[in-house]
Amino acid sequence: MDTRQFIQRDETCWEIQPQGAMRVPAIIYADAQLLEDMDQKVYEQITNVATLPGIVEAAYAMPDAHWGYGFPIGGVAAFDIDQGGVVSAGGVGFDISCGVRTLHTGLTVDQLQPHKQALADALYRTVPAGLGSRGRIHLNHETMHGMLTGGAKWALEQGYGEAQDLERIEEHGCMAGAESHYVSPKARERQKDEMGTLGSGNHYLEVQRVAEIFDRNVAKTFGLRVDDVVISIHCGSRGLGHQIGTEFLKDMAMSAAQYQIALPDRELACAPLNSPLGKQYLGAMRAAINCALANRQIITHLTRQAVATIFPGIHLGLLYDVSHNTCKVEQHTIDGRKKSLYVHRKGATRAFGPGHPDLPSVFKEVGQPVLIGGSMGTSSYVLCGTKDSEQRSFSSACHGAGRAMSRSQATKHWQGRTVVEELAARGIIIRSPSMRGVAEEAPLAYKDVSAVVDVADRAGLARKVAKLEPVICVKG
Amino acid sequence: MNSQSITPHWEHFEHEADIGIRGIAPTLEQAFEQAAVAMTAVVTHLDSVSASKVVCIYCEAPDTELLFVSWINELVYEMSAHGLLFNRYEVVIDNGTLSATAFGEAVDRQKHQPAVEIKGATFTELRVYQQADDLWVAQCVVDV
Known part of the structure; x- marks a missing residue:
């Protein structure tokens, strides 16, 4: 897009001042090149977000922002219930609480090397991936309720995982305020056989090597050294989250007039936070966050089982688990006063800085790990939250690269098969049930995540700690 | 050419992160049917799907565009909850309500090699309209 549409505040901060129905400015964090490469739709969507009732400070777009649904993907917006603030199903997205979890293995690349193929096979056999795969867990009414209200904590109680996992998950593994009675029978039906499944699209399980350390001190706290092997899991709330998103988007679109909300785009459908519909969505959305946390916890358990068949006695501890499609109530400082705000992050990662009270003691001094997933065959990054990001973006950072090319262009x-062979030549093993799916997710179909992460670092949204490179990728 | 003589057809259109489905046909019902065929083509090759199972669909909405999204989402639900793929549809629309029959079969990962799972139909690029040549168009982006 044309950078002349913006007031450039500094090297990475571009502002659109309120115009028309905008209640607050819109701010995009990017360098000139990333901004020029962004679709004009990001401009339209982020300025539309700025028109929503009760929005505070500004509507933000992260350096990886791209054309989304109502909100841009990479959009952040906070709403004040006392100023008629809203909650938006489109501002959270269909894949509620989609996120990334990274596990330590304690192995080095040299130790892994002779067993790479065997580990790839074991992971592919053990972790269900792709459309048509089913989990081994069947949820009945009672266990569904337990899962929806308990999240990863529930999964742990069922025997999936270790007690020390919980403190290394946002919300300590259990999202408060989940109201399972607002989760429809259809959403439940879609989920009852899907626990512990990866899904498809850009979701994956990846064995990675730490390729580079940028901040030695923080990396030490995070337990990362060059040539360490880690495993990252990228997935979300599966069919349950998709169904909740679908149903509430329609309900919110149909009731906007009743709440006297003028929607510039129907996809921005929202409801006042204090309305019955807003409360129902929050209750259901939080249950879907628990579903995602439980799902990643079960996949962690399956991963541990698979790895143990190749490396008996090995222990896989969590680095951290982050979600990048959420709406959460958080305390932020507005005009010098602490306020409770409903922060939407659609394709954006929470990035609490040092000293934040919600962080476990191990991360108190350095800030939370911010896990940025790459795409198949490209690098991923570990960053840490900063003090500055509180002022800059309600403590939020980017979440990934975003596509550079559509799916149909990619398959052309x-x-x-060629993608798999080319990656194999670079020492990267791919396991996937669908070769067309692999073509659609080809590495060059995505933007360069390194450029996005560099800007996030320079903008002070989060600081670079380590770069991870793929060794094995199980694709859905 | 008379629009009634044009064969109903479908196509995909570009979206940065996902993919658009579009049905084009002489009647509104056929445009809905064709867009649903386009959706299956996002997941798998149409030729690989046979019609051994029948599912009945019913939905309603206050306007035609919301009805279209509801229709596609009902199919997404059937595909997801019951592990199905469809290759043919018969749609009847009457006064804001849609009743339909979808023909398909259970997903077979070997046979169908499904590329992606569809999360839901979105309001993005959502349009249902009649062109100047009288042909109906029904389209939206699906999130994959």
Whole structure:
């Protein structure tokens, strides 16, 4: 897009002053190149977000922002219930609480090398991936309720995981305020056989090597050294979250007039936070966050089982678990006063800085790990939260690279088999049930995540700690 | 050419992160049917799906565009909850209500090699309209 549409505040901060129905400015964090490469739709969508009732400070777009649904993907916006603030199903997205979890293995690349193929096979066999895969867990009415209200804590109680996992998950593994009675029978039906499944699209399980350390002190706190092997899991709330998003989007679109909300785009459908519909969505959305946390916890358990078949006695501890499609109540300082705000992050990662009271003691001094997933065959990054990001973006950072090319363009450019062979030549093993799926997710179909992460670092949204490179990728 | 003589058809259209589905046909019902065929084509090759199972769909909405999204989402639900793929549809629309029959079969990962799972139909690029040549168009982006 044309950078002349913005007032440039500093090297990475671009502002659109309120105009028309905008209640607050819109701010995009990017360098000139990333901004020029962004779709004009990001401009339209982020200025639309700025028109929503009760929005405070500004509508923000992260350096990886791209054309989304109502909100841009990479959008952050906070709402004040005392100023008629709203909650938006589109501002959270269909894949509620989609996120990334990274596990330590205690292995080095050299130790892994002779067993790479065997580990790839074991992971692919053990962790269900792709459309048509089913989990081994069947939820009945009672266990569904337990899962929806308990999250990863519930999964742990069922025997999936270790007690020390919980403190290394946002919300300590259990989202408060989940109201399972607002989760429809259809959403439940979609989920009852899907626990512990990866899904498809850009979701994956990846064995990675720490390729580079940028901040030695923080990396030490995070337990990362060059050539360490880690495992990252990227997935969300599966069919349950998708169904909740679908149903509330329609309900909110149909009731906007009743709440006298003028929607510039129907996809921005929202409801006042204090309305019955707003409260129902919050209750259901929080239950879906628990579903995602439980799902990643079960996949962690399956991963541990698979790895133990190749490396008996090994222990896989959590680095951290972050979600990047959420709306959460958080305390932020507005005009010198602490306020409770409903922070929407659609394709954006929470990035609490040092000293934040919600962080476990181990991360208190350095800030939370911010896990940025790459795409298949490209690098991922570990960053840490900063003090500055509180003022800059309600403590939020980017979440990934974003596509550079549509799925149909990608399948015209590449064949899945060729992509697998090319990655194999670079020492990266791919396991996937669908070669077309692999072609659609080809590495060059995505933007360069390194450029996005560099800008996030320079903008003070989060600080670079380590770069991870893929060794094995299980794709859905 | 008379629009009634044009064969109902479908196509995909570009979206940065996802994919658009579009049905084009002489009647509104056929445009809905064709867009649903386009959705299946996002997941798998149409030729690989046979019609051994039948599912009945019913939905309603206050306007035609919301009805279209509801229709696609009902199919997404059937595909997701019951592990199905469809290759043919018969749609009847009457006064804001849609009743339909979808023909398909259970997903077979070997046979269908499904590329992606569809999370839901979105309001993005959502349009249902009749062109100047009288052909109906029904379209939206699906999130995958």
